[in-house]
Amino acid sequence: MARTFDIRKQTGFTALAITCFAVLYMPIVLLVVYSFNAGSSIAIWEGFSFRWYATAWDNDQVQAATIRSLVIACCASGIATFAAVLAALATTRTKPWKGQTLAFAMVNQPLMVPEIVTAVALLIFFAMIKVSTGYTGLGYLILAHSAFCIPFAYLPVRARLQGMDLTLEQAASDLYATPFQIFRRITLPQLFPGILAGAMLAFVISLDDVVITEFVKSAGQDTLPTYMLGQLRRVVTPEINAISTVLLAISVVMVIAFFFLSRVRK
Numbered sequence: 001m002a003r004t005f006d007i008r009k010q011t012g013f014t015a016l017a018i019t020c021f022a023v024l025y026m027p028i029v030l031l032v033v034y035s036f037n038a039g040s041s042i043a044i045w046e047g048f049s050f051r052w053y054a055t056a057w058d059n060d061q062v063q064a065a066t067i068r069s070l071v072i073a074c075c076a077s078g079i080a081t082f083a084a085v086l087a088a089l090a091t092t093r094t095k096p097w098k099g100q101t102l103a104f105a106m107v108n109q110p111l112m113v114p115e116i117v118t119a120v121a122l123l124i125f126f127a128m129i130k131v132s133t134g135y136t137g138l139g140y141l142i143l144a145h146s147a148f149c150i151p152f153a154y155l156p157v158r159a160r161l162q163g164m165d166l167t168l169e170q171a172a173s174d175l176y177a178t179p180f181q182i183f184r185r186i187t188l189p190q191l192f193p194g195i196l197a198g199a200m201l202a203f204v205i206s207l208d209d210v211v212i213t214e215f216v217k218s219a220g221q222d223t224l225p226t227y228m229l230g231q232l233r234r235v236v237t238p239e240i241n242a243i244s245t246v247l248l249a250i251s252v253v254m255v256i257a258f259f260f261l262s263r264v265r266k
Contacts, residue, residue: 028248035241042236052242062243065227069207072138072223076145077153077202083146084153084198085191092161093187108151118148119215126216136218144216145206152205153198156258160194197258204254208247 007013035053039046056062087107091100110118126140164187172182210225217223222230224247228240 031241032245032248034238035245037238037241040237042238042241052238053246056239056242056246059239061222061227062224065222065224068138068221069223069225072141072145073203073206075142076149076206077199079142079146080149080202080206081153081157081195081199083150084157084202085195087150087154088158088161092158107154110148111151115148115211119212122147122212123215130218138221140216140218141213141221141223144212145209148209148212149202149205153202156198156201157191157194160191160197164190200254200258204251204258208251 034042034045036048036050037045038049038051084107087103091104091107105112122144126144130136130140168186168190169182172186177185208225209223210229213223213226214229217226224243228243231240
């Protein structure tokens with residue numbers, strides 16, 4: 001019998017894999033470790049302490065930026081998920097129609113275009129509106145994040161719809177249930193894990209976004225990531241490490257939850 005090719009048994013594979021993991025994750029490990037540094041240096045260990053977590057907690061600017069980030073992320077993920085559900089239903093629960101492939105490409109456009117291009121386009125678009133209306137509130141950031149997060153919410157919802165068994169929906173239709181009743185009582189409960197997974201993924205993407213926020217925000221509208229970027233241009237202390245560690249923990253928890261919710265239950 002022909003021998004199957006196993007990449008794990010190739011010479012040097014283990015060493016290469018360990019090197020890749022070290023390069024990828026050692027900086028993150030060091031960031032977390034030095035967030036507990038008692039001193040002010042980000043490179044010299046001076047003892048274990050929660051000092052910088054307490055400093056970040058008591059920092060009014062950090063508190064304001066955190067609240068602003070959470071408000072934007074919650075609103076943007078809600079809007080993006082709602083739009084993603086409608087788009088997923090239109091591209092999976094209808095007969096094939098002209099332009100369906102184009103519609104799919106347009107929904108996923110933010111994934112295919114460099115983020116800096118999307119940011120510049122949103123900057124120009126919202127600048128025109130700001131000049132015309134005089135409004136400079138958080139609404140622009142919420143809309144910008146929503147537009148960018150739609151494909152991230154759309155993909156889990158669409159995958160869930162494509163993997164669903166249509167037997168129950170067909171049976172309900174045979175029993176004279178209306179399309180709305182079928183959706184509310186059968187489709188939506190089965191689709192809910194995909195919706196929740198898409199919403200969480202959109203939340204994490206919005207919470208961590210820097211490029212689009214930097215281009216669209218007005219004065220005094222720093223989110224937590226843009227606040228950290230501003231601090232890195234001045235004096236760097238382990239307070240930034242502490243904030244980064246908290247963001248990392250939130251992101252990891254959300255991604256793990258997304259992984260379990262997006263799995264197809266057998």
